[in-house]
Amino acid sequence: MxxxxxLEKNFPPLExxxxxxxxxxxxxxxxxxxAPCDPKQLQFTYESGLKVFPSQANVISHPGGWVQDPAVEIDWIKLLHGEQSFEIHAPLQVNKTYVGTFRIIDVIDKGVGKGAMLFMEKQLRDKESNELVSTVTSTYVLRGDGGSGGTTTTAPVPHPIPERAPDTECVLSTLPQAALIYRLSGDYNPIHADPELARKAGFERPILHGLCTLGVATRAVLDTCCDSRPELLRSLKVRYSAPVYPGETIATEVWRDKDIVSFRSRVVERNVVVLNHGHAIVGQA
Structure with a gap:
């Protein structure tokens, strides 16, 4: 790196x-x-009264594979998604145009052989009104770029998961072709489609996008805490702890404390936690 x-990289606004x-x-x-006959699902999949699913804010105006720019010298094959958060200031709507602007917030250098962490922010604004509708932050783990220097040594403290038993659990399956479908929303990183490149990155086969796993967990939060009403979700944040393979089943444990939701997700087949320290703020259903 x-x-x-x-730090000098210019990210042009993306409509x-x-x-x-x-x-x-x-x-x-x-x-x-x-569940194709369920009206709570049809609100996101059928053009009559169509609503934008909240976590789609993460892929609107996606900057693409900028980490592959030779100028920044990132070992992009070894890049992993570390954390992701999004805050909703106003709901996204279909048939509207939004403008995304991007900036690198910080870089933490863990040392040679230990990798680095890159923090990036995206702001989405309504093109017509210039209203800020969403703030999205991403943390990337650069496994091959330790020792290249940084801007800070302070990492955000993860949200603690309650010590009591979860209030509920939501189990959702993923399709074997889930990564091939999800990449059509803008993230064409080949480790989600190309078996050879996935193996070079250290995986037995292509993995599911971290943002797709986040979307599944967002479904779980909406279903268990918002009566599937997207307008009730204010913000959501997760830390990635392990990859998901397409076709696996994701079980999300949920704790509700008034407007604060804590959650974590695991792959049932391997009993591995894949999302941890989940935090969301919701309105009252």
């Missing part, structure tokens, strides 16, 4: 006009539609 070039197809394809990519 070339820290100087990374994204959300079509009904965009929103329906995103919803199908995170598994919505497995």
């Amino acid at each position: 070339n820290l100087k070039k990374l 994204h006009h959300i079509t009904p197809r965009d929103s329906m394809l995103y919803a199908l990519g995170i598994g919505i539609g497995d």
Whole structure:
């Protein structure tokens, strides 16, 4: 990684006009539609009264594979998604145009052989009104870039999971072709499709996008704490702890404390926690 070039990198604003197809394809990519006659799912998959699923804010105006820019010298094959959060200031709507702007917030250097962490922020604004509708933050683990320098040594403290038993659990399956569907929403990183590149990155086969796993967990929070009403979700944040393989089953444990929701998700087949320290703020259903 070339820290100087990374911090100097210019991210041009990206416009994204959300079509009904965009929103329906995103919803199908995170598994919505497995109960095709359920009106709580049809609100995201059928053009009549179509709503944008909240976590789609993460992929609107996606900056693409910028980490592959030779100028920043990131060992992108070894990159992993570390954390993700999104805050909803106003609901996204179909048939509207949004503008995404990006900036690198910080870089933490863990040392040679230990990797680095990159923190990035995206702001989404309504093109017509310039209203801020969503703030999205991403943390990337650069496993091959330790020793390249950083801007800070302070990492955010993860949200603690309650010590009591969870209040409920939501179990959702993923399709074997889930990554191939989800990548059509804008993230074409080949480790989600190419078996050879996935093996070079250290995985037995292509893995599911971290943002797809986040979408599945967002479904769980909406279903258990918001009566599937997307307008009640204010924000959500997760830490990635292990990859998911397409076709696996994700069980999300949920704790509700008034407007604060804590959660974590595990793959049932391997009994491995894949999302941890989950935190969401919700309104009253």
